[in-house]
Amino acid sequence: xxxxxxxxxxxxxxxxxxxxxxxxxxxxxxxxxxxxxxxxxxxxxxxxxxxxxxxxxxxxxxxxxxxxxxxxxxxxxxxxxxxxxxxxxxxxxxxxxxxxxxxxxxxxxxxxxxxxxxxxxxxxxxxxxxxxxxxxxxxxxxxxxx
Numbered sequence: 001x002x003x004x005x006x007x008x009x010x011x012x013x014x015x016x017x018x019x020x021x022x023x024x025x026x027x028x029x030x031x032x033x034x035x036x037x038x039x040x041x042x043x044x045x046x047x048x049x050x051x052x053x054x055x056x057x058x059x060x061x062x063x064x065x066x067x068x069x070x071x072x073x074x075x076x077x078x079x080x081x082x083x084x085x086x087x088x089x090x091x092x093x094x095x096x097x098x099x100x101x102x103x104x105x106x107x108x109x110x111x112x113x114x115x116x117x118x119x120x121x122x123x124x125x126x127x128x129x130x131x132x133x134x135x136x137x138x139x140x141x142x143x144x145x146x
Contacts, residue, residue: 014046017135023060025115025129031092033064035127041075047141051078056086060127067092069117069125071101080106088117090125097121109134 023037037060045052053076060069073086084103089096098120105113110132117125 013141014044014139015137015141016042016044016139017137018042019133019135021131021133023058023113023129023131025060025127027062027065027067028126028128029123031062031065031067031123032126033062035060035062035129037061037129039131039133041133043075043135052076052082056084062092065092069101071117073101073103077105080108082106082111090117090119095122099125105131107131 019041021039023039025035025037027033027035037058039056039058041054041056043052043054054074056073056075058071061067067090069088069090071086071088073084075082075084077083082105084101084105086101088099088101090099099117101115101117103113103115105111110130112130113128115125115127115129119125
């Protein structure tokens with residue numbers, strides 16, 4: 001209660017991180033090969049919860065097929081496991097297509113992942129790789145590295 005007699009609502013504390021990163025991956029299939037990428041994510045970690053939520057934007061390039069994939073996703077998870085889901089735009093071979101990308105991942109700072117892009121038209125895209133991302137605290141109420 002406050003001095004005026006009105007209840008005081010507790011504000012939940014949380015940490016917010018911006019995490020830029022790069023990826024090295026292999027894309028499978030006839031149009032696959034060595035793939036590199038970049039990503040920026042923003043995540044929040046409520047201080048009394050065992051989960052994180054956030055969003056991301058990334059872009060990757062497959063050298064063999066000369067294909068670019070841009071992706072916007074929502075991510076969430078707990079401890080060291082997470083899942084990213086969202087729409088992707090794919091451009092290559094004179095064609096532009098859309099799909100939905102689903103990427104489970106593990107880790108903290110280095111994230112091994114599998115990614116499946118289910119295309120609305122054309123061949124689905126499957127990748128395995130590793131992200132290297134560094135969390136930069138914007139609002140910090142916890143210490144991730146203790």
